[in-house]
Amino acid sequence: MKIPALLRSLVARRHGGVVLFVGLFMLLALVTRIALLAQSGWALDWNATLIASFAWGALFDLGAALLFAVPLALVLTLLPAGIFERRWARAGAHGVFIGAIGLLLFSAVAEWFFWDEFSTRFNFIAVDYLVYTTEVVANIRESYPMPAILGVILLASVGLHLLLARTGLIDCWLEAPRVTTRRRYVQGGAWMAAALVAGVALDSNQLPAFANTYNRELAKNGPWSLFAAFQHNEIDYDQFYAKLPVDEAFSHLRTELAQDGSLPLGLKDARDTLRYIKNEGPEKHLNVIQITVESLSASFVGAYNPDSNLTPNLDVLAKQSLVFDNLYATGTRTDRGMEALTLSMPPTPGRSLVKRPHNENLFTLGSVFRSRGYDTAFIYGGYGYFDNMNTFFGGNGYRIVDRAAVAKTDITFANAWGACDEDVFNWTLREADRSAAAGKPFHYFVMTTSNHRPYTYPDGRIDLPSKISRRSGAVKYTDYAIGKLIRDASSKPWFKNTVFVIVADHCASVAGKTELPVQNYHIPMLVYAPGGQVAPGHIGDLMSQVDCAPTILGLLNWSYATRFYGWDVRTAHGDRRALIGNYQKLGLYEEGTLDVLKPVRGYSAYRYDPVTFALTGRPKETEERDETIAYYQTASYLYKSGGYRAVSDADQTGYTAQILALNPDRSTAAVSAPKTTADTAAEIIR
Incomplete structure (x- = not known):
């Protein structure tokens, strides 16, 4: 498959794996949003606000993708030059991508079931569920056919990875020419800075006051909302709400x-x-x-x-x-x-x-x-x-x-x-x-x-x-x-x-x-x-x-x-x-x-x-x-x-x-x- 020149220029470098991860993250986030739209179409307002939901959603998807890509960007910055010239390193890179796709798919499936139960993206309830793992894990096992679900996620992860590999994009990244240590650190620093800007600039409270809460929830990103809930599980009344003396x-x-x-x-x-x-x-x-x-x-x-x-x-x-x-x-x-x-x-x-x-x-x-x-x-x-x-x-x-x-x-x-x-x-x-x-x-x-x-x-x-x-x-x-x-x-x-x-x-x-x-x-x-x-x-x-x-x-x-x-x-x-x-x-x-x-x-x-x-x-x-x-x-x-x-x-x-x-x-x-x-x-x- 012939890779477009612009895409090749973005991928054919040490941090090209980050580009691939961000692209995959945003693609699966979009598919998740469309799936949630299909599940709750009866409750949504089908007007211009739906377009706004997807527009804001894309912005938060990008911000979340950049933040979740930080560990990969850091590792690629610190690995020595020529590391991917070794077979074990290339095999490891393929394994990392299969795992990353699996985690993204697992998150998407979890969002589907969470939305089905609560009609919202991940929120403080999901945070509490992570705290009380004994009850929650047992509840999930008793409520859903987890072996079948995990099996499908594994097969889908391998399948999506093979499709991605057939495009030649992964090889394009792994075969990128060596760069100097200074250039590698500059590129890594740029990715870190982009993630920092996203983390500071984006806040779920910036979302417009949609008349329909389904439209507003659709605009959010699930993993982003989960981590935001960690930060805002307690909200100080005096700081955030209208007051009187x-x-x-x-x-x-x-x-x-x-x-x-x-x-x-x-x-x-x-x-x-x-x-x-x-x-x-x-x-x-x-x-x-x-x-x-x-x-x-x-x-x-x-x-x-x-x-x-x-x-x-x-x-x-x-x-x-x-x-x-x-x-x-x-x-x-x-x-x-x-x-x-x-x-x-x-x-x-x-x-x-x-x-x-x-x-x-x-x-x-x-x-x-x-x-x-x-x-x-x-x-x-x-x-x-x-x-x-x-x-x-x-x-x-x-x-x-x-x-x-x-x-x-x-x-x-x-x-x-x-x-x-x-x-x-x-x-x-x-x-x-x-x-x-x-x-x-x-x-x-x-x-x-x-x-x-x-x-x-x-x-x-x-x-x-x-x-x-x-x-x-x-x-x-x-x-x-x-x-x-x-x-x-x-x-x-x-x-x-x-x-x-x-x-x-x-x-x-x-x-x-x-x-x-x-x-x-x-x-x-x-x-x-x-x-x-x-x-x-x-x-x-x-x-x-x-x-x-x-x-x-x-x-x-x-x-x-x-x-x-x-x-x-x-x-x-x-x-x-x-x-x-x-x-x-x-x-x-x-x-x-x-x-x-x-x-x-x-x-x-x-x-x-x-x-x-x-x-x-x-x-x-x-x-x-x-x-x-x-x-x-x-x-x-x-x-x-x-x-x-x-x-x-x-x-x-x-x-x-x-x-x-x-x-x-x-x-x-x-x-x-x-x-x-x-x-x-x-x-x-x-």
Whole structure:
């Protein structure tokens, strides 16, 4: 094959291998982008922005290619003259190129599957997956036919290399004439300088604000995005987001929080959320088992979506429960759900507080329960070191019951992410028996795992085969396991003194065309009290996941000092709102509107149509902007300053005495749960 003169001049030199690598990198990156385009063509905007996606994509592909070529450029600079006149060196060069092509193909295949799961290029999730290699590698092995995939990649690598060799370009490079050491170092320095310029000049934040997030993600380069995620896994709010003077932000926040009817505590520090929640009548000291279900979108549950037939047990249970119809998750990952459900705190940019340092002794739902003498535990089917869960829950007073803490005989079925939901619920029943026998009320945060890739579960439980049915089968199995838990618990002496809270950590799908697709944050929540202490019904008010903890305590009729950002949605007045976000964009959703904060000090205002899910721009208003800033800026401030600390038992008692002194006619006396003749679980769930 005759090589064009210009191409020959670029390749026929010591660093010609770098030229070949950069060309291969950009070619495979383009093919990957086209493949992702084909996979998500239905969601993309097919207009001029698609051309912009490819144009920006080519720029980032080039920058990534230059950076990834640095090791090769360095080696070619340091190797002595005439090295490729030796057969072993030439064979080694061919081997390096086969390996390089293999890595590029592996990256492309990984991007395909990552896009299929998350509809984004590599991001902080991929970074976390690299950290927790045991679970992730096992999950990949169980989810995909890896021997076949790796075999195809190997064959494709050899095949592409042979095609490249047939062009004569590799021989053209290896047979390049010798150059002086000085010239070799000058050429190597030029490649290093080009890579340095690319690394400094290019930043994903420079991408235009595409109206469609699919178009924006398509413009990125996968490997570039992966390494960028390493750098930006934590994002400093003060540096990158719109701000108010700190005291002004807290002033706005106090106005918002006052809508729950809470009483001020005469704080010396105005930069705090501490206040007192006062409920009338006697407290109910019921047990609370909170089942946090992995990736349970509201659309999966028949009680929310009549077209779904995946949750027959939950659908029957919903008729006997208090159902919250309009609840929205704060984030898109399990650790975000845990953060909201335990801390009742808005999501801060970057990592959740579950995974950050100095996250111990915070004000949590568990700390309030323990102030009343409750046993609190975190029960999880996997290994709790994943996502720093054990450190977070253990550092905040919860006992840890995870896969590492139980006997092997307690696990009847497991996959990469942990024991099946039936096993986890059996552990929960055992823990409840122990607490009840010790005469202690209990609150358990139970985290399921089965509704997660690879979507495997025990055979013979439901009418959908494991793994093959994917998400639908996993949802139906989790529903089956919850139904079995209720039936098994119904024979326990503590059953009618227990409230079961069933809530999702986040939705199954987080992707959407818009900056923050509101509909993809809608999650279910049911509160079932078999003893009749919580009346069945529906709450249709807009509700944030940060409202779950104070609403649970409100259902128990508790009075307590609180730092929660959320409120009891049943009794709060004023405008309802939901706090939603991803690792960069932070939103305040109110009925019909969405306000979004984003780097660098960006702000967008939208109208939201709950029927079509369309977001359309609206005039930016200072009041809504400042309200949004107040929630997120103060949350970041309190974490960094250590201000979101637990209230000690002594202080809880002291604050109660202070409020009673001001309101002597109001009692906070505790009483036992009322005895009722509610239907048994066997009658509720058949």
